[in-house]
Every structure is written in structure tokens, then in C-alpha cells.
Amino acid sequence: MTASFPLPSSPLPSSEPTRPLLEARGLVRRFGGLTAVGGVDLSISEGELVSVIGPNGAGKTTAFNLISGLDRPDEGSIRFGGIDITGKSPEAVHAAGLSRTFQHGRVFANLSVADNVLVGAHRRLKAVKPAWPVIGPLAELALALIRPPSVKAEEAALREEVREILSIFGERLLPRIDQPAYSLSYANRRRVEIARALASRPKLLLLDEPTAGMNQTETAEMLEIIADLKGRGQTILLIEHKLDMVMRLSDRVVVLDDGKKIAEGAPLTVRNDPAVIEAYLGHGGVGAAADPAAAAAPASDQPARLSA
Ligand SMILES: Nc1ncnc2c1ncn2[C@@H]1O[C@H](COP(=O)(O)OP(=O)(O)OP(=O)(O)O)[C@@H](O)[C@H]1O
Ligand SMILES: [Mg+2]
Numbered sequence: 367m368t369a370s371f372p373l374p375s376s377p378l379p380s381s382e383p384t385r386p387l388l389e390a391r392g393l394v395r396r397f398g399g400l401t402a403v404g405g406v407d408l409s410i411s412e413g414e415l416v417s418v419i420g421p422n423g424a425g426k427t428t429a430f431n432l433i434s435g436l437d438r439p440d441e442g443s444i445r446f447g448g449i450d451i452t453g454k455s456p457e458a459v460h461a462a463g464l465s466r467t468f469q470h471g472r473v474f475a476n477l478s479v480a481d482n483v484l485v486g487a488h489r490r491l492k493a494v495k496p497a498w499p500v501i502g503p504l505a506e507l508a509l510a511l512i513r514p515p516s517v518k519a520e521e522a523a524l525r526e527e528v529r530e531i532l533s534i535f536g537e538r539l540l541p542r543i544d545q546p547a548y549s550l551s552y553a554n555r556r557r558v559e560i561a562r563a564l565a566s567r568p569k570l571l572l573l574d575e576p577t578a579g580m581n582q583t584e585t586a587e588m589l590e591i592i593a594d595l596k597g598r599g600q601t602i603l604l605i606e607h608k609l610d611m612v613m614r615l616s617d618r619v620v621v622l623d624d625g626k627k628i629a630e631g632a633p634l635t636v637r638n639d640p641a642v643i644e645a646y647l648g649h650g651g652v653g654a655a656a657d658p659a660a661a662a663a664p665a666s667d668q669p670a671r672l673s674a
Contacts, residue, residue: 386409386410386411387410387411387412387446387447387569387570387601388408388409388410388433388444388445388446388464388570388603389408389409389444389445389446390406390407390408390409390429390432390433390442390443390444390445391407391442391443391444392405392406392407392441392442392443393405393406393407393408393429393432393439393441393442393444394406394439394440394441394442395425395428395429395431395432395437395439395440396440401625402425402428402625403425403428403429403432403439403622403625404425404624404625404626405441405442405626406425406429406442406622406625406626406627407627408429408433408603408620408627410570410601410603411601412569412599412601413599413601414601414602414617414618415592415596415601415602415604415615415616415617415618416602416603416604416616416617416618416619416620417604417605417606417612417615417616417618417619417620417633418430418603418604418605418619418620418621418622419605419606419607419609419612419619419620419621419622420621420622420623420628420645421623421645421646423624424622424623424624424625424645425622425624425625425626426574426605426622427469427574427605428625429622430466430572430574430603430605432444433446433459433464433572433603434456434459434460434464434466434572435451435453435454435455435456435457435458435459435460436456438453439452439453446459446462446463446464446569446570447462447463447569449462451464460489460566461489462569463566463567463568463569463570464568464569464570464572465486465563465564465566465568465570465571465572466563466571466572466573466574467556467559467560467563467572467573467574467576468559468574469574469575469578469605470578471552471555471556471559471579472559473547473550473555473558473559473562474547475546475547475548476546476547476548477546477547478543478544478545478546478547479532479539479542479543479544479545479547479550479558479561480525480528480532480543480544482547482558482559482561482562483528483531483532483558483561483562483565484524484525484528484565485562485565486561486562486563486564486565486566487524487527487528487565487566488566489566527565528543528561528565529543531561531564531565532561534561534564534591534594534595535557535561535591536587538553538554538557538587539554539557539558539561542554552579552580553579553580553581553584556576556578556579556580560573560576560591564595564600568600569601570601570602570603571595571600571601571602571603572602572603572604572605573592573602573603573604573605573606574605575605575606575607576588576592576604576606577589577606577608577611578607585608585611588611589611589614589615592604592611592615593614593615596615604616609637612633613633613634613637616633617632618630618631618632618633619631619632619633619636619637621636621639621641621642621645623645628641628642628645629641629642
């Protein structure tokens with residue numbers, strides 16, 4: 367399961383986060399009369415793993431869309447790596463070092479596993495993508511057709527790196543490296559998406575429900591993979607409904623409800639926060655959720671529950 371694939375930041379003790387890598391302030395996104403995100407602050411420091419949880423429709427994915435440039439906030443600001451990325455395009459945000467996966471999984475169905483992952487490395491190409499103004503795209507096309515030694519060497523190095531990234535997923539993807547993505551199982555397509563996101567060597571990885579649709583074994587495996595990435599210093603913002611995962615992985619948990627942040631803090635503190643319990647269960651569930659066994663509730667695809 368362990369690979370030597372280099373991640374951007376050096377491993378840091380999770381209890382000692384350094385400077386904020388991402389700082390979103392007062393994010394607002396309205397859809398007509400509905401305020402999906404209503405003034406949310408969200409930050410993450412290098413080496414941290416922060417989980418964003420909350421009931422269905424709380425605004426988690428919308429917040430990710432705003433941060434990753436897929437959608438523009440009506441109000442608020444987003445700084446990433448010290449630069450203002452508010453309202454920037456997904457390409458610009460990606461170029462700044464932020465990669466994401468999607469709640470409903472997105473792969474290029476007709477591309478092979480290897481090519482799907484190579485797509486993620488595209489922004490790092492140097493030999494085949496000369497930064498020449500105006501003629502840059504034409505030069506890129508010419509180099510791709512002629513394939514001089516520099517381009518071949520870069521491609522070979524990247525293909526080797528793709529193998530290393532795929533080896534993070536054990537034997538799940540490597541034996542299928544040349545198969546088209548459409549032929550993969552659902553869980554494998556989700557793994558390919560994460561591999562593609564990693565190929566850009568992101569400073570920040572956004573994972574939107576990476577275990578959605580996965581069975582218990584696959585979920586446990588994904589937990590180990592995310593723990594492994596975290597252990598090697600990858601900064602991760604995670605949306606997850608499976609609270610046992612959240613409790614095991616998170617340095618910090620942010621809880622959204624109805625577009626608002628209702629709690630933030632250490633996993634155990636948040637789990638026992640009455641406002642959080644009320645958001646999930648209503649007033650009647652407050653006592654029940656203090657049960658520590660709740661954290662080990664079986665993985666499921668159902669919306670998060672604070673008690674089994
Ligand atoms: N493009 C859109 N147009 C209109 N309403 C939207 C749009 N995107 C999201 N919403 C609404 O905004 C609210 C928040 O949605 P969002 O997808 O962010 O929730 P979520 O917390 O990710 O929920 P889930 O856990 O079910 O994925 C929901 O009421 C949703 O219907
Ligand atoms: Mg969502």
C-alpha cells in the first residue's frame with residue numbers, strides 16, 4: 367500500500383499545523399431564494415486533515431465548488447498559498463496547487479487508467495508545454511507530434527510516476543493500468559479519480575465523499591489510503607458522511623448545517639457538541655450521541671448519524 371510517490375509538503379506532526387494554506391472568509395453562495403452557503407469561514411494549514419461534515423444539503427459541496435473555482439461566491443474571499451483566488455477559474459486554482467475529486471465521481475471513461483492519471487499531471491509538463499507566448503499551443507502540438515528526446519524522456523518519467531501513484535492503491539489499479547476507465551468497477555473509478563488528483567502533486571487535496579457508494583471493505587481500505595497520504599504530509603480537506611472515518615482521520619472537524627458553520631474543533635469535542643447533535647438528530651438525540659461507541663458505528667452511505 368505504501369509507495370515512494372513524493373508529496374508536496376514534508377510530513378508534519380499533525381498536532382502542529384503551521385501557517386494557513388487556505389483561508390476562506392465569509393463565503394456566501396445563493397441560488398435564487400436559497401442560501402446554500404451563508405457566511406462560512408474555512409481554513410486549513412499545511413499538513414492538516416480537516417473534515418467538513420453536516421446533514422444532506424448543508425452546503426458542503428457548494429463550499430468545495432467555491433474553493434475550487436467551479437463556482438463563484440456571491441460574497442467572501444478565498445486565499446490560497448498566500449494569493450487571492452476568489453472567483454478564479456478552476457484551471458487557475460488548480461495551477462495554484464489545489465486538486466479535487468467529485469462527490470459523484472468523474473473520470474474520462476474512454477481513456478485508460480494511466481491516461482486518466484496523466485491528465486492530472488498535465489500542468490506539470492515542461493518539455494512538451496513550452497511557455498512561449500502566442501505560439502505556445504502550436505509548439506505544444508508540434509512537439510507532441512515530433513516527440514523529440516526531451517518529450518519522450520518526460521513522458522517516460524511521468525508514466526513511471528503514474529505507476530507509483532497507482533501503487534498507493536495496492537493491486538486495485540496497477541493490473542488495470544491499460545484498461546479503459548469505463549471497464550472499471552465503481553470503486554476503482556473513484557480510486558482513479560483520486561490518483562488523477564494526486565498526479566498534480568497538489569498542495570491541497572479536496573475529497574468530496576471519497577467512499578460514497580463503497581462497501582465496508584472498500585471504505586476501510588480508503589481510510590488507510592487517506593491516513594497514508596496524511597502521514598506523508600498531504601494536506602487534505604475531506605467531506606465525509608461516515609463518521610467513524612471522520613473521527614479516525616481528522617485533526618479538526620468543521621460542521622455545516624443549513625449553509626452555516628455550527629461547530630468546529632477536535633473530532634471528539636465536535637461529536638459531543640449539542641448543536642451538532644441537534645443538527646443531525648433533533649433535540650431527542652442529544653444524550654444518545656454522547657456514547658463513544660457512536661464513533662465506531664458501521665460505515666454506511668447514509669447521512670451521518672452521531673449515534674448508531
Ligand atoms: N446549482 C444549484 N442550483 C440550485 N440549488 C443548488 C445548487 N447547488 C446546490 N444547491 C442547493 O444548495 C444546498 C446545498 O447543497 P450542497 O450540494 O452543497 O449540499 P451538501 O452539504 O453537499 O449535501 P450532500 O451531503 O447531500 O452532498 C442544497 O439545498 C442544494 O439543493
Ligand atoms: Mg455534497
